[in-house]
Amino acid sequence: MKGSSPCRCRSIGYFNRSQRQDISSFAVLALENPERFLGKRIDIASDELTGKRVAEIVSAAPGRQIEYVQVPLAEAYEMNEDVGKMHEWFDTVGYSADIGWFRTTFPETRWHTFEAWAQAQDWSVLNC
Numbered sequence: 001m002k003g004s005s006p007c008r009c010r011s012i013g014y015f016n017r018s019q020r021q022d023i024s025s026f027a028v029l030a031l032e033n034p035e036r037f038l039g040k041r042i043d044i045a046s047d048e049l050t051g052k053r054v055a056e057i058v059s060a061a062p063g064r065q066i067e068y069v070q071v072p073l074a075e076a077y078e079m080n081e082d083v084g085k086m087h088e089w090f091d092t093v094g095y096s097a098d099i100g101w102f103r104t105t106f107p108e109t110r111w112h113t114f115e116a117w118a119q120a121q122d123w124s125v126l127n128c
Contacts, residue, residue, distance in 0.1 A: 018112035018120070022046050025109040045097035047114040057115045062123030 055068035077084030
C-alpha cells in the first residue's frame with residue numbers, strides 16, 4: 001500500500017533544531033573518536049515513520065487533524081522530473097539506516113524522535 005512503507009527520516013532532511021543537534025552530536029563523536037569511524041560509511045537517521053504516522057504525530061501535537069495524502073507518482077513527475085525520481089526512489093529503494101543500532105551503539109548522541117520534536121513546538125502560530 002502506497003504511503004505505508006516507513007521512511008527513515010534523515011536528520012539532514014528535516015533541518016529542525018533537534019535533528020541539527022543530532023547531526024552535530026554525531027559529528028563531534030566521530031571527530032573525537034576517529035578510531036571508531038575510520039574506514040566506515042554510516043548513513044544516519046533520527047526516526048523511521050510512514051507518511052500516515054507523521055500526520056498522526058503532527059495532528060496530536062496541536063490537537064488539529066492533519067490528513068496524509070500521498071502524491072501519485074505520475075503527478076510527482078508532472079511537477080518536476082527530479083521530484084518524480086526522488087519519490088520513485090523513496091518508494092522502491094529508500095534510506096537504509098539502522099535506527100535501533102544507532103540508539104544502542106551511540107547513546108551519547110541522544111537521538112531525538114520526530115514525536116519529541118513535534119511535542120516541543122509552539123503550534124499556536126497555526127491558530128488552531
